[in-house]
Amino acid sequence: MxxxxxxxxxxxxxxxxxxxxxxxxxxxxxxxxxxxxxxNLDEDYEPYNALAPAKAAFYSAILPGLGQAYNGQYWKIPIAYIGLGIGVYFYINNDDQYNRYRDAYKDRLAGREDEFLGRISTDRLINAQEFYQRNKEISILVTAGIYILNIIDANVTAHLQQFNVNEDLSFKPKMNYDVLTGKPNYGMSLNYNF
Structure with a gap:
């Protein structure tokens, strides 16, 4: 039972x-x-696109500034082209000066008159060639660095555009005063609203 x-x-x-x-x-x-x-979802809400950063980086690698256009930051395109243009300008200028001093050095070694007509010694011609060769290499590095920064900027911007940044995620400092003494109380608090 x-x-x-x-x-x-x-x-x-x-x-x-x-x-x-x-x-x-x-x-x-x-x-x-x-x-x-x-x-309430905003009308302009777009779901997370995991390929957007890769697309932006690819576009910037193909044509500098195209990734910035893909991200909608058109004001960065002239900055990218100005940086690349400055690097290319200094490369061409240093290359011309290098060739000028190199030709003068070759003429001097061959026994012909050079454009400097003895105003510059042979050692100074060699030093000038080395100086402009080094500046050419630096110009190439600066241009490549700006090109890489262009790609990185497009990638990072595409990543950051997908974060929710609105008024609920803001920092609002507040000063409290002591009622008895009238002096400010120092401290910090973190308020998070769901």
Whole structure:
């Protein structure tokens, strides 16, 4: 008799616990539906696009400034081209000066008159060639660096554009005064609203 009572009591408890769990689940589903209905999504909301940064970097690698155009930051395009143009200008200028001093040095070694007509010694011609050669190499490095920064900028900007930045995520400092002394209380608090 005790075994039947224990089995029937166990089945009774199991049955009612299953009913209560089902009721809790249905309440949770109803509450979730209410929460979904209460969320207002902006009309311009776009889902996360994992390939946007890669696309922006690829576009900037193909044509400098194209990744910035893809991100909608058109004001950065002239900056990229000015930086690249300055690097190319200094490369061409240093190359012309290098060739000028190199030709003068070759003419001097061959025994011909050079454009400097003895005003500059042979050692100074060699030093000038080395100086302009080094400046040419630096110009190439600067131009390549600006090109790489262009690609990195497009990639990082595409990453950062997908973050939610609105007024709820702002920092608002507040000064509290001591009521008794009238002096400010210094401290910091972090308030996070859901």
């Amino acid at each position: 005790k075994i039947k009572t224990l089995i029937s009591t166990g089945l009774f408890l199991l049955f009612f616990s299953a009913i209560s769990i089902a009721q809790e689940d249905s309440l949770a589903v109803e509450q979730l539906g209410e929460v979904r209905d209460s969320i």
